[in-house]
Amino acid sequence: MRDTSLRQAAALLLDYATRIAPPASREWGQAMRGELSFVKGPWAALAWAFGGASVMAKHALMAIFIPGRSQGIPPGDELFAKNVSLGKAALVAGAGCILIALLFFGAPPFRQAFRVALKPWTFIFQMASRNLQPGFENLAKRAEAQHDPEGLAFCAVRQQNSHESVRLAEEAVRLNPNLIWVYAVVGMRHPELDEVRPWIEKLERWDPQNSLFHLIEAESLDRFHFRRGVWTPPMREQEQAWQSAMAAAFQSPKFDDYLDRVAGLNRRVVPRYGFYDPYEVASRDQLDLPDTAFENSERFANSLLRTGEDLEARNDRKSALEKYWTVAHFGQTIDSQGRTGFEHLIGTSLQAMAYRQLQAFSVKGGDQAEATLFAYLAAKFDPLSGEQPGFPGESTFGLDTAKRNAAVVQISGLMILVFSGLLVIAAAILLVGGSASRRTPSAAQRAKPVATMVLLSSAAGLLFSSVTLYLTYRPYWYIFQSAIVTGGRSQARDLLFFLNDTKMPSGASPRVVNLLLHSLLYSGSPDFLFYVWTGVTLLGLIGLVLIFLRHFLGRPRVNRLQNHPRVP
Amino acid sequence: MKTPRISPETLRVLESFLERPTGWHYGYELSRETKLKSGTLYPILMRLEKHKLLEARWVATQDGVPPRHTYRLTPDGLELARTQSEEARSRWMVQQPALSRS
Numbered sequence: 167m168r169d170t171s172l173r174q175a176a177a178l179l180l181d182y183a184t185r186i187a188p189p190a191s192r193e194w195g196q197a198m199r200g201e202l203s204f205v206k207g208p209w210a211a212l213a214w215a216f217g218g219a220s221v222m223a224k225h226a227l228m229a230i231f232i233p234g235r236s237q238g239i240p241p242g243d244e245l246f247a248k249n250v251s252l253g254k255a256a257l258v259a260g261a262g263c264i265l266i267a268l269l270f271f272g273a274p275p276f277r278q279a280f281r282v283a284l285k286p287w288t289f290i291f292q293m294a295s296r297n298l299q300p301g302f303e304n305l306a307k308r309a310e311a312q313h314d315p316e317g318l319a320f321c322a323v324r325q326q327n328s329h330e331s332v333r334l335a336e337e338a339v340r341l342n343p344n345l346i347w348v349y350a351v352v353g354m355r356h357p358e359l360d361e362v363r364p365w366i367e368k369l370e371r372w373d374p375q376n377s378l379f380h381l382i383e384a385e386s387l388d389r390f391h392f393r394r395g396v397w398t399p400p401m402r403e404q405e406q407a408w409q410s411a412m413a414a415a416f417q418s419p420k421f422d423d424y425l426d427r428v429a430g431l432n433r434r435v436v437p438r439y440g441f442y443d444p445y446e447v448a449s450r451d452q453l454d455l456p457d458t459a460f461e462n463s464e465r466f467a468n469s470l471l472r473t474g475e476d477l478e479a480r481n482d483r484k485s486a487l488e489k490y491w492t493v494a495h496f497g498q499t500i501d502s503q504g505r506t507g508f509e510h511l512i513g514t515s516l517q518a519m520a521y522r523q524l525q526a527f528s529v530k531g532g533d534q535a536e537a538t539l540f541a542y543l544a545a546k547f548d549p550l551s552g553e554q555p556g557f558p559g560e561s562t563f564g565l566d567t568a569k570r571n572a573a574v575v576q577i578s579g580l581m582i583l584v585f586s587g588l589l590v591i592a593a594a595i596l597l598v599g600g601s602a603s604r605r606t607p608s609a610a611q612r613a614k615p616v617a618t619m620v621l622l623s624s625a626a627g628l629l630f631s632s633v634t635l636y637l638t639y640r641p642y643w644y645i646f647q648s649a650i651v652t653g654g655r656s657q658a659r660d661l662l663f664f665l666n667d668t669k670m671p672s673g674a675s676p677r678v679v680n681l682l683l684h685s686l687l688y689s690g691s692p693d694f695l696f697y698v699w700t701g702v703t704l705l706g707l708i709g710l711v712l713i714f715l716r717h718f719l720g721r722p723r724v725n726r727l728q729n730h731p732r733v734p
Numbered sequence: 735m736k737t738p739r740i741s742p743e744t745l746r747v748l749e750s751f752l753e754r755p756t757g758w759h760y761g762y763e764l765s766r767e768t769k770l771k772s773g774t775l776y777p778i779l780m781r782l783e784k785h786k787l788l789e790a791r792w793v794a795t796q797d798g799v800p801p802r803h804t805y806r807l808t809p810d811g812l813e814l815a816r817t818q819s820e821e822a823r824s825r826w827m828v829q830q831p832a833l834s835r836s
Contacts (some may be wrong), residue, residue: 194780197790197803198772201762204802214762224777670813 172208176215177511182287183219188229195222256622257596263625264589267582267632273470276632278442278646279597279639282580285668299326301443306334308439315342320435322348323428324446328356336361346372347424351378354455356386377418377499381455384462412466416496421503423455429649436650444646460512463500467493467516471523478527490527494520497547507659511549518547563660571638572667578635585628587710592621596733740818743770745760747778748815751807755815758804779805787811 180202184195198218205211270276281288302321309317315338322334335352338345349365356362363386366379373379387408432447441447474489493516501513526542563571595617645661740748748789749817751759753767782788788811792801807815 191780193803194776196800197761198776200795200800200802201760201772203795203799204760204762214765214772217771221776442784641750 169208173202173211176202176208179212179219183222183706186226187222188225191222211364224255236665256455256618259590260622260625263622263629266627267625270632270636273636274442275640275643276636278444278643279575279635280579280582282444282639282642282665282668283582283635286576289669299324301441301447302447305439305441306330306382310337313341314432314438315339315345316435317439319348320378320431320441323351323355323431328359329440331356332359332361339610347427347536350376350382351428352423353382353386354378355405357382358389362386371421373420375418375420377415377421377496378423378455379420380411380415381459381462384408384415385458388409388458388462404430409466409469412462415463416466416470416492419499421509423505423509425505432650442646444642444661445669447646447650455506455512458516460508461510463496463516464519467496467519471519474523478530483527483531487524487527490520490523501547514547515549516550518544521547562657563663565663568663569667571642572664574638575635575668578631578638581631582628582635585624585631588620588624589628592617592624596621741778743768744778744782745776745818746770747775747782747823748807748811749819751811752803752815752819755807755812758793758806760802760804764805782807782811787814 174617177199180195180199184192184199187195193678195218198214198221202211202214202218205214285464302325305317306321306325308314309321318334318338318341322331322338325331325334331352335348338348346368347534348481352361353362353365353369369376369379370691387404436442436447470489470493474486477483477486477489477535497513497516497518499513501517504510521540521544525537525544528534528537528540595613636665642661642664645657649658649661747764747770750764750767759776761772761779764770764779765772768775770778779788779790783790783805787808788805790803790805791807793804794801
């Protein structure tokens with residue numbers, strides 16, 4: 167039974183291979199098919215069929231790549247050289263794959279995808295050299311040379327070096343006073359700087375109703391007590407200043423973080439300088455309210471609510487209600503006018519706190535209908551259990567998709583490098599083998615068939631990796647383009663999730679990477695990771711060279727003995 | 735006439751033909767004699783046939799079994815096979831003492 171099945175499979179294989187072969191070769195396929203019935207043993211028959219099918223497949227391939235040589239038989243001296251035609255077909259096919267793969271580099275999405283794919287490695291070396299924003303240095307120099315205030319503002323809002331950020335911001339505003347809002351964005355990132363307070367005074371005159379400046383001022387006062395990582399209790403005047411800043415923020419009717427102006431800046435500056443770095447342009451992690459804005463707002467809201475309770479206890483219900491609504495209104499302002507997830511979180515949390523208090527207030531006042539409404543609103547805005555309305559930039563793909571795509575992109579990029587390396591080695595062997603004398607075959611000449619196969623498979627791998635990289639990254643390219651060209655934030659969160667996942671080597675634990683980065687930044691051993699990765703790379707290269715030397719140079723030269731005839 | 739470069743596998747096939755120089759040979763039979771697999775043997779047969787060094791014909795078989803292809807060297811093929819075989823033998827004889835010494 168099994169024997170018959172194997173023979174049938176062998177016959178099917180040969181029949182199919184004969185059908186795909188060019189017409190001139192089909193007779194030979196039928197010849198091998200004819201012999202199949204006489205091959206002894208089912209496994210031998212299957213092996214016979216595989217051999218025959220490979221011959222037919224080779225002819226089919228050659229008919230595609232070398233039209234007119236349907237039987238792949240070169241003229242002249244090469245008549246009896248085994249696999250000469252196959253080698254040429256492989257080289258042509260490999261060259262085709264390499265050419266198509268290289269054409270991908272002409273596409274901007276692919277170039278960006280390739281840079282993103284190599285980010286884990288470049289990121290680590292950037293960490294080692296303590297230069298995390300190498301592109302900005304050049305960009306700032308160019309903007310300064312051209313006296314371009316927008317270019318300077320673009321660098322200022324993203325520069326991680328606080329002093330450089332201040333310098334660029336002041337230069338940008340000096341050249342164009344309308345860019346004064348840049349002070350607010352820089353102030354959000356670096357509220358601890360001494361320059362922030364004079365900036366806030368200017369900003370309050372320019373946009374008097376915006377609560378943002380008061381939040382930055384409060385943050386600045388708060389950080390003052392944490393200088394050099396040590397908590398210094400605030401003096402009475404400082405605490406009063408903080409209370410005043412927060413009270414002013416809660417009374418302001420407007421909240422504007424100027425991120426729409428940042429988006430406008432992106433639209434104009436990115437194409438002007440060709441600065442298509444998604445990590446710097448798309449990342450909004452740093453362009454947000456300061457970390458402790460949530461804590462500060464909650465702390466001040468709680469103090470207002472407690473004051474309201476005290477007023478209630480003293481039967482001053484009107485004043486108490488005013489306090490509760492101050493919190494609710496500020497929450498609504500931040501929630502409705504904020505542009506980041508963090509701002510929405512602050513807004514909804516404050517609203518939930520205020521509505522809970524208002525619910526209790528209504529119950530005490532005997533208004534059950536109002537209490538039910540406030541209970542509903544409190545539950546709705548509760549950040550933990552509430553039904554949060556979608557806000558711009560919400561994720562569509564989800565975290566798992568971002569993680570998977572990041573891994574695919576990283577592996578594809580790495581494979582492109584590996585296959586390129588193999589291609590260079592195989593091409594070098596073929597070049598050396600081609601120039602060597604045929605009468606005294608060198609190691610390189612003996613390795614030519616292997617090198618040809620390595621070249622073909624590497625070229626195919628290169629093409630496959632390039633296609634995979636392009637197709638996987640393409641959606642993110644469109645999100646990025648949409649963010650730059652239209653300022654649209656649709657799916658911006660997907661892009662951020664994806665970019666965050668591509669920052670660290672695939673499979674690495676974020677905890678371990680963070681630990682390493684922390685030790686790198688703060689332990690005083692900045693070269694640790696640099697040496698580790700340099701060592702790993704060098705060991706890999708040495709290993710590869712040793713494998714090749716052992717395989718091609720250390721092998722016994724048996725080929726010299728193969729030319730002897732069978733002695734009668 | 736310039737002697738073409740010949741591979742060891744082709745030489746084995748030619749020598750197999752030389753054992754019955756005027757007889758017809760089946761592909762499977764040649765494969766067993768030369769120990770070459772179908773994927774190596776048939777490209778050699780195809781090249782020989784293309785250059786008129788080999789002639790082929792179909793032989794009918796019993797019902798239900800596909801016809802078989804058989805092969806025989808042409809006079810040119812026979813001459814080439816003899817020449818190549820002689821050359822290879824003399825080359826081997828020259829190499830033998832050197833190999834013994836090494």
